[in-house]
Amino acid sequence: MIIDLRSDTVTKPSPEMLNAIMNAEVGDDVYKEDPTVNALEERIANMFGKETALFFPSGSMANQAAIKLHTQPGEQLIADKYAHVFNYEGGGVSFNSGVSCKLIDGYRGMITSDQVLASINPPDFYHSPLTSLVCVENTTNKGGGACYDFEEIIKIKKVCTDHDLGYHLDGARLWNALIAMKEDPKQYGEVFDTISVCLSKGLGAPMGSVLVGNHEIMQKAIRIRKVLGGGMRQIGYMAAAGLYAVENHVDRLKEDHKKAKEIGQVLQELPFVTGVEPIDTNIIIFTISGNEEEFIAKMGAKNIHFYGMGQGKLRFVTHLDYTTEMHEYFLGVLQTL
Template sequence: MFVDLRSDTVTLPTPEMREAMYRAEVGDDVYGEDPTINRLQEMAAEITGKEAALFVPTGTMGNAIAILTHAGRGQSVIVGSESHIYHYEAGGASSLGGAPMYVVPTLSSGMLDLERLRDGIAGQEDVHVAPTGLICVENTHNRCGGTVLTVEQLESIASITHEHSIPLHMDGARIFNAAVALRIPVSELVRPVDSLMFCLSKGLSAPVGSMLVGSKEFIGRAMRTRKMLGGGMRQAGFIAAAGIVALENMVARLAEDHARCKRLAQGLMDMPQIEVNLDTVMTNMVIFRVLDTNQQPLNSEETERFLLAAREQGILMGQLGSGRVRAVTHYGIEDDHISATLHGIRQALRDITVA
């Protein structure tokens, strides 16, 4: 039996979700006739304070739809250097939409470097440069360890984008984690952005699906983009039913994941061979490094040896590259799993020997 901390994508649907899926009323969503899809979309728009919403199969597709809908061919998309869109979404904006990515530095907090952001915005005047069509932010920020951007930080970015009449899209795969951590309604947190993608299949524990929200006009155009990408599904209400349960029942409990993650991080701090920054543990992720006997961080290959040793102890975690280990708490991880994880990591550290 493994304690799986690789990601919150490994969550399993709750009993209530399974029952709702079994009993879901469905229709053909491409015709707009699936009542469960329609209800989920209405809920998503209402809870985020946006005009309309669109159900999509995955978060990656949701971000791709947003980028292709906002930015035209030959327009650049500004993304952070540590963003999920840049690192993990197969270059969809550039490959599918002909929109090159312009990368600005991501600060350790997950915030974009505002000075570099301003410098990166291009208009139509210079024929040598692709004009900026979209700016993207991420909240919570995956590669920064689940850090949270506040309303004030988002407003500072939005003021720049809107000054240049450029839309602002948020990769909010875990936006409910951010809102719970800040103890504010998600609608308040996403107010500064023009569009938002959030996942139902991570901390909210639905088996499949993400939502794209924005203005009615934007979502109307996004529906065409979704169809072009093959994301128009038929009787998808069976999986949307789980998303409804997720929004109704699974948001508040995210605080439990955050508390367990903090406990995990505090336990790791007590281990001399572990380097972790407790200040960045804001939601359900902790990123740490393993140190050798000279208190130097292990490289990627050596870190893989540690992860294999941890796996032998029944603990699954992942590497973000450069020797950084990520552990993610989620639905299904209880207090005893945190205790087992700390015990397993201590044993794994004893099992590896790095000079």
């Protein structure tokens, strides 16, 4: 038995998802003639109450396209210091859009409206970059799957409105937040100008993210996707996997959250574990007193695989392919350490 807790991206299509893939009706999506892609985009747009959606090969590309839609070269976006768009997208903010980031020291990757307000550069002070966009991430990856209080999201929106700033949500794991916080996607659609949602994190699809927004902001999205190399042909096979995932794998995320909390409870009882961060969804971040690399290697020898995050932190991520049998075995291994 191999237990892979490195990420919720390591899942493989289920037999039912493979069946949906094999039976998909496809066309040339560059010509917008793939009926399955069109159905996926319509489904996601309707879920969030938005006019337009566009299928992307990756979440990073969807986020980078959104940033390009909202900004001009030389401008600046505001984000938390843990933000995925800054830490894990290969410097795409500067490479693709010529934009800099003003990073906020938030709490577990989450920022407040007061912090956003304090970070806006005066628009008439031409020595500093013009602030044009606020990016938030929900749930937060580096923040351990933390979920925003929606009231704070609304407060940040008011700051954006008052200062004519775009508002983008990196919702790679928004599905987890919706389940954990018992929220409606349309709540988010009413607040954010653009939202990216991932189909391969948590939901088990092999690839793909969808960017949603109203028609005006999304007019140039397909052109930007083309420039970034994201034009795809008979991609309806992967869109079919995404449709299956959205229809069948969202509600079950609560199982991943439950298992994550149970892992956290066991970790807190271990003498060499010096801290476990709050567990809101499917990500467990903790610290140990011993050598991290030795611990990772020791667990690897037991066919249990996970990552170190640096700065003394280790991470487990529960997911669709982490079964109850694996969970019971894993908890047993932890309790014997």
